[in-house]
Amino acid sequence: WSGTTRKDDGDLVVGGVALADLAAEFNTPAYVLDEDDFRARARAFRDAFADYDVYYAGKAFLCTTIARWVAEEGLRLDVCSPGELTVALRAGVDPAHIGYHGNNKSRPELRRAVDAGVGRIIVDSFTEIERLASVAADLGTTTAVMIRVTAGVEAHTHEYIATAHEDQKFGFSITSGDALEAVRRVVAAEGLELLGLHSHIGSQIFDSSGFEVAARRVLALHARVASEVGLTMPEMDLGGGFGIAYTTQDDPSEPAQLAVEMSKIVEHECRALGIEQPRLSIEPGRAIVGPSMCTVYTVGTVKPVALDGGAVRTYVSVDGGMSDNIRTALYDADYSCTLASRASQAPPMLARVVGMHCEAGDIVVKDEFLPSDLTPGDLLAVPGTGAYCRSMASNYNHALRPPVIAVKDGVARVVVRRETIEDLLATDVGAVDG
Ligand code: LLP
Numbered sequence: 001w002s003g004t005t006r007k008d009d010g011d012l013v014v015g016g017v018a019l020a021d022l023a024a025e026f027n028t029p030a031y032v033l034d035e036d037d038f039r040a041r042a043r044a045f046r047d048a049f050a051d052y053d054v055y056y057a058g059k060a061f062l063c064t065t066i067a068r069w070v071a072e073e074g075l076r077l078d079v080c081s082p083g084e085l086t087v088a089l090r091a092g093v094d095p096a097h098i099g100y101h102g103n104n105k106s107r108p109e110l111r112r113a114v115d116a117g118v119g120r121i122i123v124d125s126f127t128e129i130e131r132l133a134s135v136a137a138d139l140g141t142t143t144a145v146m147i148r149v150t151a152g153v154e155a156h157t158h159e160y161i162a163t164a165h166e167d168q169k170f171g172f173s174i175t176s177g178d179a180l181e182a183v184r185r186v187v188a189a190e191g192l193e194l195l196g197l198h199s200h201i202g203s204q205i206f207d208s209s210g211f212e213v214a215a216r217r218v219l220a221l222h223a224r225v226a227s228e229v230g231l232t233m234p235e236m237d238l239g240g241g242f243g244i245a246y247t248t249q250d251d252p253s254e255p256a257q258l259a260v261e262m263s264k265i266v267e268h269e270c271r272a273l274g275i276e277q278p279r280l281s282i283e284p285g286r287a288i289v290g291p292s293m294c295t296v297y298t299v300g301t302v303k304p305v306a307l308d309g310g311a312v313r314t315y316v317s318v319d320g321g322m323s324d325n326i327r328t329a330l331y332d333a334d335y336s337c338t339l340a341s342r343a344s345q346a347p348p349m350l351a352r353v354v355g356m357h358c359e360a361g362d363i364v365v366k367d368e369f370l371p372s373d374l375t376p377g378d379l380l381a382v383p384g385t386g387a388y389c390r391s392m393a394s395n396y397n398h399a400l401r402p403p404v405i406a407v408k409d410g411v412a413r414v415v416v417r418r419e420t421i422e423d424l425l426a427t428d429v430g431a432v433d434g
Helices: 019-026 035-048 064-072 082-090 107-116 126-139 178-188 209-229 255-273 286-292 327-331 421-425 429-433
Strands: 004-006 012-014 030-034 053-057 076-079 098-100 120-123 143-150 153-155 160-162 192-198 235-237 279-282 293-306 312-318 348-354 363-371 379-383 404-408 411-416
Touching (some): 012 019, 019 379, 019 411, 035 053, 035 064, 035 255, 035 286, 035 404, 064 076, 064 082, 076 082, 082 107, 120 126, 126 143, 143 178, 153 209, 178 192, 178 209, 209 255, 255 279, 312 363, 363 379
Parallel strands (some): 030 404, 053 076, 053 279, 098 120, 143 192, 192 235
Antiparallel strands (some): 004 012, 030 293, 153 160, 293 312, 293 379, 348 363, 404 411
């Protein structure tokens, strides 16, 4: 867990700030964002993929501060909703450096994106191609487009299965011919300029051969378009999905290694197909922001529960849960955690860290060994919560979504404040009127 140290009294320190001090000042639960770590990861992708455009996938986590850091580190930004677009524009990101995704973009949404001068819109259906062409015509402008294709690679967490994955909502199938048809329609549409093809095979992927298979298939289509449509598309995007370590079992690749592997395969394929190499782009989200945040919770109750066979599992309830990290409940994701506010010599006990919500599946960390003298008031830190935790947080049980606090050189600053009950009641018309 990079960037963290422990003080002599056992306090965990992130970005020079003791989590115990942070909890005392800002309360818990809280997401703690290590600025240096985030920037270093962004730069690592930027440097490793120096010949590529690197789009940070805002869906992993986005706020105006992050959008600014991304731009400052020379990355571009992938957004996939009007809300994310608004944050990006509000942060002052150059619209030309924004890529716009989504499988159901409305007409007003497309109009706004085109009007804002978004650098590329990734289209996902024939309906959208028509809609976007008509928006461009209305505005009397030309907009740059990428076509999302389904490369027929099913990527799972630790493996990929070639062929299978046609039956899902994203993209135009290469196999069925829809992808080529989409190319023809975009080319035929006035006001649409085709940049290239886009493929995203999944998320939290460790095995780079999934990317290789996808790259090969997408480049084969590139070559077909060159020969059959007479168009050399200048760009190609291989999406995001690079895995990170949530537990010691995970062994992710470094960006530099990924870059070498991906570039090698693209060069080789282009040579074999006799086509010019398109400019490449990627869209990492999790691999940049995931490891740079942790969540700090306060322990509320400690309850040993007897299991069959005489074993005991201790349920440790914290003051957050599935409302700030849905990933364990939703994907059976693995997390780890550590006592953050003191040292303990007590022998370890098998613990399950659970939230404060009204359902049994409200688990934050399925299994962890924690000191057996754990008591209410202790702080626990869960690392690796930067991606898809705050961004997928909910108000279940009227939970108030936690703040994001950036730390750097011993200074903490709130970049997203904690929600208040007034924030929630503001949308409750009865409460407002009453
Ligand atoms: N580009 C596209 C088109 C995507 O759909 C995604 C993620 C990314 C890039 C970024 O992928 P990343 O590098 O972050 O893996 N909520 C799930 C992950 C959903 C990913 C959706 N698309 C989770 O918590 O694991």
